[in-house]
Amino acid sequence: MARLVARRALFAVPVLLVVTFGVFAIAAASPFDPVKAYAGTAGLTASQDNLDQLRANLGVDKPLVGQWWDWLTSALTGDLGNSSTLRQPVADVIGERVGWSVLLAATAFLVAIVLGTGLGVLAARRPGGWLDRAVTSLAYTLEAAPPFWLGLLAVWLFALKLGALPSGGLTDTASSTVTAGQVASHLVLPAGVLAISQLPWFVLYVRQGVGDALGDDPVRGARARGLAERTVLLGHALRSGMLPVLTLIGSRVPELITGALLVETVFSWPGIAAATVQAATAVDFPLLAALTALATVAVLLGNLVADLLYGLADPRVGFDG
Numbered sequence: 001m002a003r004l005v006a007r008r009a010l011f012a013v014p015v016l017l018v019v020t021f022g023v024f025a026i027a028a029a030s031p032f033d034p035v036k037a038y039a040g041t042a043g044l045t046a047s048q049d050n051l052d053q054l055r056a057n058l059g060v061d062k063p064l065v066g067q068w069w070d071w072l073t074s075a076l077t078g079d080l081g082n083s084s085t086l087r088q089p090v091a092d093v094i095g096e097r098v099g100w101s102v103l104l105a106a107t108a109f110l111v112a113i114v115l116g117t118g119l120g121v122l123a124a125r126r127p128g129g130w131l132d133r134a135v136t137s138l139a140y141t142l143e144a145a146p147p148f149w150l151g152l153l154a155v156w157l158f159a160l161k162l163g164a165l166p167s168g169g170l171t172d173t174a175s176s177t178v179t180a181g182q183v184a185s186h187l188v189l190p191a192g193v194l195a196i197s198q199l200p201w202f203v204l205y206v207r208q209g210v211g212d213a214l215g216d217d218p219v220r221g222a223r224a225r226g227l228a229e230r231t232v233l234l235g236h237a238l239r240s241g242m243l244p245v246l247t248l249i250g251s252r253v254p255e256l257i258t259g260a261l262l263v264e265t266v267f268s269w270p271g272i273a274a275a276t277v278q279a280a281t282a283v284d285f286p287l288l289a290a291l292t293a294l295a296t297v298a299v300l301l302g303n304l305v306a307d308l309l310y311g312l313a314d315p316r317v318g319f320d321g
Contacts, residue, residue, distance in 0.1 A: 008304045012297070017072075019296045023289045024068040071289055081286030085278045090290045093275055098294070100170070101271030105260045107187060108194035109252075116199050117245070120206025121238060127211055136207065139200035147197040147259040151266035154193050165189050168268035190267040197259045198252060205248050209241030216240065250306025253299050 035054050062070070071081060080090035123135040159167035166172065171182045214237045264273035272291060279287040
């Protein structure tokens with residue numbers, strides 16, 4: 001296990017270097033001018049000397065490699081720079097928002113795994129039955145539905161038509177304090193929509209894995225020994241059928257991050273979505289690089305966790321192969 005973690009850590013270094021440099025390269029090729037975006041309407045009447053001085057203050061007057069290197073060396077010391085769009089340190093921008101994004105993504109992912117596993121097992125019990133057809137049809141339908149569309153539909157139904165849940169934000173409109181009860185009620189819709197957007201893959205993977213496991217010799221032997229169907233299904237078939245799902249957990253992290261950004265935007269959730277959009281449109285180099293590096297680390301960690309879980313669940317695979 002230690003060797004696997006060490007290899008992945010060494011692999012992450014060049015990946016992060018390439019990703020962060022790519023962010024600066026793409027931003028440099030963008031038609032948006034970060035100086036004009038920072039100056040706003042004042043930039044329309046500012047002299048060229050003032051614009052040049054502002055460009056030097058922001059550090060965007062240097063060549064591409066120089067900008068990236070300055071950011072990288074500062075980031076290694078813990079200084080992620082200052083956001084030109086939000087006018088505050090990048091570390092503060094991320095610190096204020098990333099916790100809410102993690103809460104949303106983790107809650108939705110957990111719900112998707114648990115609910116997807118349950119539906120997948122039910123569908124695999126009787127392949128071709130009415131429940132199997134209903135569950136798989138629903139999974140394929142949801143697979144084609146974009147998260148933002150699901151979010152708008154949820155707002156229309158549960159917030160506008162039924163009035164059962166708040167439509168967005170973190171707290172009630174008249175509240176000036178953040179309480180656990182308000183956060184929980186405001187979390188239901190965005191977490192539910194994000195979970196539904198991730199649900200189809202877990203349903204289909206579990207259904208396929210458990211269905212294949214039910215035809216294996218060990219499972220048929222367990223049935224021949226007279227074990228209860230519930231014991232055969234949960235104790236034997238589900239354990240074997242869940243192995244592919246462990247790999248799926250890591251591969252779904254990029255889609256989870258993308259879906260979370262869309263869902264946060266629809267529900268005005270105070271995560272990193274708004275900061276990401278502002279950083280991209282205003283070519284905010286430090287903030288854009290930090291957020292991209294953070295997303296890359298999340299993807300790498302997701303794949304590492306999936307491999308570790310797979311190795312623990314199936315000792316035949318091991319960690320050093």
